[in-house]
Amino acid sequence: MRILTLLLTITITLNTNLTDIVAQEPATSPVSEVVLATDVNWTPLNPARGDASPQAATLWGDRAGQQATGFVVKFVDGFSSPPHIHNITYRGVVIRGGVHNDDPQAEPMWMPVGSFWTQPAGEPHITTARGSTMAYIEIDQGPYLVMPTDEAFDTGESSVNVDASNIVWLGANSTTWIEASPNSQPTGEPQLAFLWGDPQSNQPNGTLVKLPDGFKGSIRGNGSHLRAVVIQGQAEYLSDRDTDEVILAPGSYFASQDNFSHRISTHGQTECIIYVRSVGKFDVVTQ
Known part of the structure; x- marks a missing residue:
């Protein structure tokens, strides 16, 4: 092998x-739901x-x-x-x-x-x-x-x-799954690596998301299941429905259905890598 x-x-x-x-x-x-690695x-x-x-x-x-x-x-x-x-x-x-x-x-x-x-x-x-x-x-x-x-x-x-x-990482110039706001601060761009499945179909697929230090934005579902696990670094997480921010360490999990946005930032730390399983497409949006 x-x-x-x-x-x-x-x-x-x-x-x-x-x-x-x-x-x-x-x-x-x-x-939506969140499971901390400690729980x-x-x-x-x-x-x-x-x-x-x-x-x-x-x-x-x-x-x-x-x-x-x-x-x-x-x-x-x-x-x-x-x-x-x-x-x-x-x-x-x-x-x-x-x-x-x-x-x-x-x-x-x-x-x-x-x-x-x-x-x-x-x-x-x-x-x-x-x-x-x-x-x-x-x-x-x-x-x-x-x-x-x-x-x-x-x-x-x-x-x-x-x-x-x-692993081969793709930036916003190589995939439509990354959206950059015209008002976003230059902190380095998010990147994706497609691991398995067909990302062009409305079927299950798996992707790694790399968020740079200083990232602020969201991972947004597009109408179906989205399940995510923090692999490396940590994410400061706030969902569309919550007012309290939580820290997601490696091994933590978040998920949603429908067009739901998971707000994430990575202040003062190394880059964060998240594995995402989705049915069809999702978007990484930079604020």
Whole structure:
């Protein structure tokens, strides 16, 4: 397996067609919601391994159910799983530490914060961690199961490992998803990296959003589900309906339905990277 340079769109072939995925997208209720990283409920990712299991916290959906789901997983330094498979394909984004996810015989290839990978259903692999590690994991259909390698199967999918240094970022001159106000202050422009799905269709897709230090603006949905997880840095967050600003640290989550604006600023800190799963298009608006 080798690190691939991220192109404009990486489309992952799944066992389930996109029409089914949209139907299984769990409803967001109320119209918007925020989950702080400090408020999540941690449980064993693989209860069969007891204390040796990584810990997981569901942000949306239900990883034991049939629907699409997003959750964060944390690993202790030096964690290494036995070879195993999963019944479904998943995607991952590194939030903290380093992740090696590959064939059991592969040489270590450590993916740092902001890296993206996919693990095809049925493919034997191991997952190891370097440092205190956290990652965001997403599935398009549950349940999420850990199974022995003697039950391996081949779906024809290929795994993808994208180091953060190989991600291709697009600015306002390259995508219509970024809107700059004529009155905005020059703080550096937001940038996007399309990870999976077809960003031109009204179907699920995944995108990284990079907001520069000093950014002030919003991430605005366009009529359907929008789900976002802070990957790096932190966001000062204020929704359309709230008057109290909250700080979203890495691993925090916000979501909405309809044409909803999530107001975000990044004052006095490093750039902020946010993973966004949307159905169709969303906009990053600079004030």
